[in-house]
Amino acid sequence: MFNILFVCTGNICRSPLAEGVMRHILRRDKLHKSVTVDSAATHAYHVGEPPDNRAIAAAGRRGIDLTGLVARKIMRDDFKTQDLIIALDEEHYRILRRMQPANSRAELHMMLEFAPQQDELDVPDPFFGDDAEFEHALDLIVDASAGLLKRLPAYLDR
Numbered sequence: 001m002f003n004i005l006f007v008c009t010g011n012i013c014r015s016p017l018a019e020g021v022m023r024h025i026l027r028r029d030k031l032h033k034s035v036t037v038d039s040a041a042t043h044a045y046h047v048g049e050p051p052d053n054r055a056i057a058a059a060g061r062r063g064i065d066l067t068g069l070v071a072r073k074i075m076r077d078d079f080k081t082q083d084l085i086i087a088l089d090e091e092h093y094r095i096l097r098r099m100q101p102a103n104s105r106a107e108l109h110m111m112l113e114f115a116p117q118q119d120e121l122d123v124p125d126p127f128f129g130d131d132a133e134f135e136h137a138l139d140l141i142v143d144a145s146a147g148l149l150k151r152l153p154a155y156l157d158r
């Protein structure tokens with residue numbers, strides 16, 4: 001089993017959107033039995049809470065279900081159990097890099113590395129924004145998830 005973990009600040013906006021999108025496309029492409037997807041936060045602000053209602057609505061408009069997702073904080077053990085840990089912005093990446101033990105199994109990446117056609121490096125945090133900002137974040141996540149899906153066979157063949 002190949003394991004992917006998406007990480008943002010509070011695990012209620014961007015990372016659950018990324019988890020939901022990736023689960024959706026893995027089911028669509030019948031890869032859900034080979035790949036697990038999870039999400040986590042760099043900060044414990046919302047541990048135990050469901051995704052933001054605006055994230056749920058934005059995902060739902062695209063047929064992506066975020067039901068059952070609950071915010072959690074990343075743990076050092078995640079670096080032992082995950083194959084890819086994907087940060088949604090540079091600040092998350094820096095935090096994860098500092099946390100990553102020397103014997104880490106996980107490779108760290110930025111989400112938009114998988115969408116090189118995008119001009120942005122970070123998926124902007126829509127938390128203090130409106131529905132349009134959630135849609136923009138979701139557009140970027142969908143793009144990057146498609147790019148990740150294309151690169152997945154190389155990871156699975158290792």
